[in-house]
Amino acid sequence: MGDGVNVKVLVFASYAEALGRGELNVELPAGATVADCVAEVRRQTGGRVPPAPLVAVNRVYARPEQPLAEGDEVALIPPVAGG
């Protein structure tokens, strides 16, 4: 068992368009938070998602300081516009 945390990051709508893909696999250090994951995604993609997007972890809105666990499904959520 490694020390890090591997998470799947889903991006949607305008973010997916900006990245040209809908999914990334991100490897983070143990104890990494939602904010750390966003920073890593920005690093990997040359800043093509905003610095403080809405984020969901396992389909529930999450705060930046929430810690991540191995296998979590993280979603970067552009401003919602349903209804």
Place this chain on the structure above:
Amino acid sequence: MCPWLTHDPLDVTALLAEVASEGCGATTVFLGTVRRSADDGDVVGIEYSGYDAMAEAELEGVLADARARWPGVRIAMRHRLGYVATGEVSVAIAVAAPHRSAAFDACRFVIDQTKERVPVWKKERLAAGTERWVGPHGG
């Protein structure tokens, strides 16, 4: 796919049948339709997309909150995904309650909360042939 998201045209009559009940004396319906206005860039249609699994959970949460605030209300809703042309219905909500106050209020609550919480996005297709993403609570 969850019961509230569909790629098919919405059947408002079916939604009314879902909420009908002898104990309900008031029924309200909200229909969101794709609007065309020259002032808004002349939209000919909207492509709806969503984070389906989370949208299902959020819609379930919205309906649960409504039922908690207005005990006894019956609610049915559908949200379309995919391309919806101008004039077509993109979201439909039917609410039945014993009396009209709850029927009006719960219906308003459901559409307002849907627009706040549910991870669905809109990409407008304009008459000029271009496309643009809609910002939060656009329309």
